[in-house]
Structure formats: C-alpha cells, structure tokens
Amino acid sequence: MNIIVCIKQVPNVSKVKIDPITGTLIREGVDGIINPNDKNAIEEALVLREKHGGEVTAITMGPPQAEEALREALAMGADKAILLCDRAFAGSDTLATSCTLSTAIKKSGRFDLIICGTEATDGMTAHIGPQVAECLQLPQVTYTRKVEVDGNVLRAERKIEDGYELVETLLPALITVAREANEPRIAPIDGIMEAFEMEIVVWHAGDLDVDKDQIGLAGSPTQIIKSAPAVLKRGEGQILSGPVNEQVTALIKKLSERQLI
C-alpha cells in the first residue's frame, strides 16, 4: 500500500504566549512540534504498512523549519518525506493549502490512501482532510479509528457524537484519524539518527502545477481581520464564608431562591 500522510508543524500551544497589545502569538522561544493529531496519522500509516507492506510518505507545506517535523516522521518510520516550501505559499488558508497539498500528492505518484490528523491545534479548522479529498475527488471518512484494509475495501469506525458508525468505502480514499485512534510510537534512537541522513524532497511553487491565484494569500478566500486573547465573559461572584456547613446551607438557600434546584 502506498500511503501519504499530511502533517503540519505547529507552535506548542501549551507553551504559547499572547502579546496583550497586538493579540497575536509570541513565537520566539516557542518550539515547533508535529501537530499531535498528525502523529496519530503517522502511526496509523505505519501500522497499515506493517500489515500490508508498501511505503509511507510524509508531506507538509511550511517554512524551511517544517523540515524538523518531516525528520520526526521519518524517525518514527516513514519511508519518504516531501517539503512544500515557498514564500508564495505564505498566508494560505485551508482552501489554498488543500490545493497546494493535492497538487503535490498528484505529482508524487500513485497512492492508495491519504491519512490526515482530524485537526491541528493552531488553526483548529479540521478542513484539510475533507478539502484535499475534494481536490483529488476521493471518498473521505473522518474521525476514524480501528481502520482496516481488505484488498481495495477500507473499513473504519467513524466516531460520532453518541457512538460510532462502521463505514466502508473503496480505495483510493482519504481518512482523518481521531486522537483516540492509537498511541503514536516514540521514534527510536536509531530511527532519529537514520532520519538525519535521509533525503527530503523539496518542491517550490514552480515545481507544482498550480496557478498563482490558487495558492498563498491570493488563493485564500478567508481573512483574519483581528486576533485577540480569549476573554471570558463573566465577572466574579462571591466566595462564601463562615464554617463550611453553614456555607453549604447558604449555597442551597441561594440556589433554591433562584429556582435552580
């Protein structure tokens, strides 16, 4: 099976600081990491390769630093890596990104399955999977876990709000994997060493069959007009005082007066 995994390098959001004046991210000193959900995608690809043979190719669109994410994917066990890197890609929203990724995937050759994480921690759109699937006219199954392949049939559990569906479709297809789908392996030391020796293919805008107006800022219908730290909409209430049992009695009385209990 030839499997493509789309990954993204994101700032480590748990370490992120917001500039209180501009409302934008302070990126200095914040590491780039593989979007955690994309590690689930890589893991899923590696498990399928272990079962069915074939090759796993990791692909990402990003600045030169995104190469680190590809090295990590290789260290985990991916066979090949492709970096799409060009100033012309900057400012892309998901529509432009999906176009760029899809064109590169087509160029990379025959594939059976594309695996994406459901969502990235920075943009939190969960758009890339469905939009790449649409560009490539592939069936999509989102929020998957327990993925199985039998010949050209793919079967997976698709997580929905109150349970799951067992979904079946035909390859070639695209799936997005849920966080709970698997436990991503940690790259072994010798994997990390090998990964640094491996060649990463780099494609620029000129290497891809895309129009200028389909990529980057020009290819992005959506615009961010403002960015601000999240502010909660409530004010402080009262902290009760006195012996604890009296506080409890007082609380129940207040809630009862407000007809909440």
Place this chain on the structure above:
Amino acid sequence: MANKSTENGGVWIFAEQRDAGLSKASLQLLGAGRELADILGVELTAILLGDNVADQAIELVYHGADRVLLGDAPVLRGYRTQPYTEVIVDQILEYRPEILLAAATSVGRDLIPRIARRLSTGCCADCTGLSIDTERRLLVQEKPAFGDNLVATMVTPGHRPQMATVRPGVMKSLSRDNTRKGEVVPVQVDIEEKNVITRILKTVKESRKGVPLEEADVIVSGGRGLGGPEGFKMLEELATLLGGVTGATSIAVDAGWVPPDLKIGQTGKTVRPGLYFACGISGAIQHLVGIQESKVICAINKDPKAPIFNISDYGIVGDIYQVVPMLIKEMECAKKAVHT
C-alpha cells in the same frame, strides 16, 4: 464561487436530523440565522436532507425558517459525504445564498469544508460568534484558535456563499411558534444508490443514559481535585439529587477516570446549563470556554486562588470530599422535608 455578485438566496442553515428528530444545534442555528437574515433583510432558508423526514420540515418553520428545502429520498438516509455534498451544492448553485451555516458536529465538520472546496469559497470552522458588518455586508466570524488561547475574527470578503460551522451550544434557538408561516419546497434528488461509493454498515450507540451534556440543565462536574475515578460516584449522587448529569474536565478524562463523552471544554463539549457545579476544577481557560454560557456556576476548590473563582457566581473554598457529601446530605433532607 469566486467573485462576489448579488446573491439573493439569503441566509441558509443546514439542519441535521437523526432518528430522534432535529438536533438542538440545528434549532440554535435557526436562532442565529434568523438574527442575521433580519439584519440583512433577506430570507432564512433551512435545508433538510434525509429519508422520510417531511414531518420535520415544518418544525424548522416553527423555529424561524421562512423556507425549507427538503431533500427526502432513501439515498439520503443517514449522512454520507458524497450524496449530501451533491444535493446541497446543486441547490446553492441554483439559489445562490449569501451565507450557509451548519453546526460544528461530526456531520457539519465533514460536510461543510467539502462543499466550500467544491465551490472554491471561504469557510470558518467552529465559530463561537457571528455578526454582520452592515457597511461591507459581510458575515463577521469569531472562532477560537491556538488551543482556545486566541479568538480570531474572520471574514470572507470576495467569495460566496460565506460558509461557517458553528460550535453547538453557543447560539440560542427561538421558542417554537406554530403560527409561523413558511414554505416547504421539495428538492429533486437524482442520485442512485449504486453510484454512492461509501456505505454505513451499522451505527452503534455508546453514550450513557440521560440527557446529553449539551442539553443538560444541571451539570455536576469533576476535575483534577477528585484524584481518581471513585470521587465521581458522589458527583453522580449529587447530580441525580439536583436532576442533572455529570461532566468532567480533560484532566479527568485523559487520566481515564471517566469516559471521553463527559469531557467539557476546548476539546470536549460546550455546555449552557442553568446550574454548573465545578468540583475540584482549577479553571484552566480550556475548560472555562466550555462553561462560560452557564447561567450560574458554583465552584468548590481547596485553593482560594484557583482561577475558577474568578468566574463562578458562588464559591466554596474547601475539600470537595467534605463539601459534596454535605451538599448531598442537605439536599436529601430538603427533599424529605418536601415530601412529609
């Protein structure tokens, strides 16, 4: 569709249904859509797809829609990307709405980006705020970013329709008014089952009994302070006495103390109960954004400096293993008193 032109199709919402009927999130969307349509001076249309769902169409009118596009056919039984995308895209190309909204559910987040890509238009995911810039006649969308640390405000100036998925629980539905008038327009569905490449083999329910969190009126929630799964039993007891359900923070879920469908917050559910009890919850922003629409928040925490006290209406600084049993005891006495 590139190049904004005069779209007269108004504001559309995609209404989701399952065997039990229309989703609450869909009715909330109609509430939001009604407001937007009124500001823009256009019609509000709901598009409803399914098999044998005609009787739900009029409910959409009673909850605010001027018009319902109804696609009723066996091939639409149960959501699948391909047929739903085809039908909706056809209708969009025919009627040219300015705005299309859907709830950010497992269906909405699978469907809406695909439609947006097919139409080469802009799409904003999981919005927590919607408004209209009347000067530029634009939908203004607020959405969380960077793990809920940021709120980004977005517009789609030059492409139509402006598409968005909306976080369930954030908007308010209108009350049902069965005197509201509207038209139900049947939609021709020409898709053959044999041409649909994906099949749903079975659907399995995994949720616990009782009201889903997003619709609960009373929630008793636990976090790190519980220290383990056992403490949730007393939270369940309290919840039952208060006529509610239990919830949890991502800390408690990730630790495996409770199943994932109890998770409230950034990567879980947004709730808007009348009463929310936060027990042993410190109040990290990722949790607070999921509960800030609650009418009244009561917090119990050992740490007087816990951020939860900054947004709670009532706070008790104390050990939950002391305070919660006291609450249970007093509630039980109070109930007995009422019944004697």
